[in-house]
Amino acid sequence: MPSEPGLPKPEHSVTPKKDSGTSAALVEAKSKPAVSQGDQQGLIGKDEELVLGLGHHNNSYNFSFHVVIGSRAEEGQYSLSFHNCYNLMRGQEQPFDITVMIREKNPEGFLSASEIPLFKLYMVMSACFLAAGVFWVSVLCKNTYNVFKIHWLMAALAFTKSISLLFHSINYYFINSQGHPIEGLAVMHYITHLLKGALLFITIALIGSGWAFVKYVLSDKEKNIFGIVIPLQVLANVAYIVIESREEGASDYGIWKEILFLVDLICCGAILFPVVWSIRHLQDASGTDGKVAVNLAKLKLFRHYYVMVICYVYFTRIIAILLQVAVPFQWQWLYQLLVEGSTLAFFVLTGYKFQPAGDNPYLQLPQEDEEDVQMEQVMTDSGFREGLSKVNKTASGRELL
Structure with missing residues (x-):
């Protein structure tokens, strides 16, 4: 059954499911023991409309039926189940093979009602992330004095996210028009999706640990976090690819879906630890090293980032x-809108807080140490400070007059 982005769908599914508005289904099933023509005679008298004639060919049976959902009252989620009556008797179960071919189509295309808006949604969000990336690069080019490597990593994340959404949108377009995805586009989408996931968690962990802004070297605990998050992200993306290329009726579909959800939650929890450690470090430093004002300002900002x-x-x-569970099936695309919209808002707010500006508290290292205080006192007492302006240092160690 088409309608899901990814690699070509297998044609083996016992219980396929589909969200659809007005749709038609054509099912051809072949199985090895089935109801024979003789057994059907008694059923036909009871309800002739519910009995499908079986064709017999090469020791197998086949049948087909056509369903048209023509009114609003009939729209909704539905499922197709196959039951082998011979296996209802214990101890007499017989193996069987079944092949199900389903063709589903809405008036607008092959996508279901909940997926029809996704092509335009992903295209618009791709343009938004591209615009955000271009604007961020222009900001970096104008303030090269305060730019760090992590700023360019943030730019790479925005562009990777934009490219991933672009491939996703094109993939949905071909699914809607042709009924199946283009394998090459699906592979490119999965590659960019994997890179985007890795870059996102790496960037959040680096910012949360205060790397480049507060310190230059990661601690052993923070390195261990990276060693956990990156492999888990790879596993989560593999699970995502498997889910996208499998039918809901596949035996391992539910298992991979649970794996994806669990791994994703573990990754989200793991990236919070560097932020908590940075807050604790700044909180302890504010009461011990004498630089209370600077450390408290950074502590407040890192708490905002944690929130x-x-x-x-x-x-x-x-x-x-x-939201996806609560809304009607026609509006389940709002789930993707909320996810992509909140991601864009998170990117914009993170860029705003860590913009390369000389007066940004995130980018200012402690401005004075004990030697600076002693030297300042000597120079003031000797009169050397007359006519001189104070110098501030940014996190890069360069001086701003």
């Missing part, structure tokens, strides 16, 4: 899923 990360994880992993 941002919590809200982003909460909205995309919990609220969005609850």
Whole structure:
């Protein structure tokens, strides 16, 4: 059954499901023991409309039927189930093979009612992330003095996200028009999706740990976090690819879906630890090293970033899923709108907080140490400070007059 982005769908499915508005289904099933023509005679008298004639060919049976959903009252989710009556008797179960071919189509195309808006949605969001990336690069080019490597990593994340959504949108277009995805586009989407997931969690973890802004070297605990998050992200993306290329009726569909959800939650929880450690480090430093004002300012900002990360994880992993379950099937595309919209808002707010500006508290290292205080006192007492202006240092160690 088409309608899901990914690699070509297998034609083996016992219980296929589909969200659809007005749709038609053509099913051809072949199985090895089935109801014979003689057994059907008694059933035909009871309800002739519910009995399908079986064709017999090469020791197998086949039948087909056509369903048209023509009114609003009939629209909704439905399922197709196959039951082998001979296997209802214990101890007499017989193996069987079944092949199901389903063709589903709405008036607008092959996508279901909940997926029809996704082509335009992903295209618009791809343009938004591209515009955000271009704007961020222009900001970096104008403020090269305060730019760090992590700023360019943030730009790469925005462009990778834009490209991933572009391939996703094109993939949905071909599914809607042809009934099946283009394998090459699906592979490109999966590659960019994997890169986007890895870059997102790496960037959040680096910012949360204060790397380049507060310190230059990651601690052993933070390195261990990276060693856990990156492999888990690879596993989560593999699970995503398997789910996208499998039918809902496949035996391992539910298992991979649970794996994806569990791994994603573990990754989201793991990236919060560097932020918590940075907050604790700044909180301890504010009362011990004498630089209370600077450290308290950074502590307040990192707490804001911690709240941002919590809200982003909460909205995309919990609220969005609850919305998908609660709304009617025609509006389930709102789930993707909420996820992509909250991701864009998170990117914009993160860029705003960490923009390369000389007066940004995130980018200012402690401006004075004990030697600076002693030297300042000596120079003031000797009169050397007359006519000189104070120098501030940014996190890069360069001086701003």
